[in-house]
Amino acid sequence: MKYWLMKSEPDVYGIDQLKADGTTCWEGIRNYQARNFMRDDMAVGDRVLFYHSRSKPPGVAGIAEITRAAYPDHFALDPDHKYYDARSSEDNVRWVMVDLGWVETFDRLVSLAELKADDALDGMLVIKKGQRLSVQPVEDRHYARVLQMARSPRS
DNA sequence: GCCAACGTTGGC
DNA sequence: GCCAACGTTGGC
Numbered sequence: 301m302k303y304w305l306m307k308s309e310p311d312v313y314g315i316d317q318l319k320a321d322g323t324t325c326w327e328g329i330r331n332y333q334a335r336n337f338m339r340d341d342m343a344v345g346d347r348v349l350f351y352h353s354r355s356k357p358p359g360v361a362g363i364a365e366i367t368r369a370a371y372p373d374h375f376a377l378d379p380d381h382k383y384y385d386a387r388s389s390e391d392n393v394r395w396v397m398v399d400l401g402w403v404e405t406f407d408r409l410v411s412l413a414e415l416k417a418d419d420a421l422d423g424m425l426v427i428k429k430g431q432r433l434s435v436q437p438v439e440d441r442h443y444a445r446v447l448q449m450a451r452s453p454r455s
Numbered sequence: 456g457c458c459a460a461c462g463t464t465g466g467c
Numbered sequence: 468g469c470c471a472a473c474g475t476t477g478g479c
Contacts, residue, residue: 430460
């Protein structure tokens, strides 16, 4: 099983919404690196740190899991949809999506500031300056450490 | 809301 | 294939 971090703006789609929905399709990824991770490396059962971006504060809000592996993002074919991509066609959709299922909402948000301050998370992608990738791989030990932080009081 | 950092596009 | 212009992301 692999571990990931996926970003979402809670104003748009937060972990509470995922919990309410149970599962959702993760459409609208329009970055090749993120797409390639989803298409080539994600598998059903992989665990995801669900990260709230552009919020106060930003941070990891909980856990999701991959419930369906990559399949074509058909929203790319709909001219009226915000995720329409004119370069995609029925037999060649350039973008993929996966399905996410809710697993857990942390009792407390583990903020970006905390992630940055924790020595055990050195090298984690999300804390790197200018890192905009909305789908990122997470090392096993980093994933375990974030869970540990979520389950202990803020120090 | 600002703007630095980054990815993509397209003219040449 | 270079790179300037542009659009987007996301912390602050």
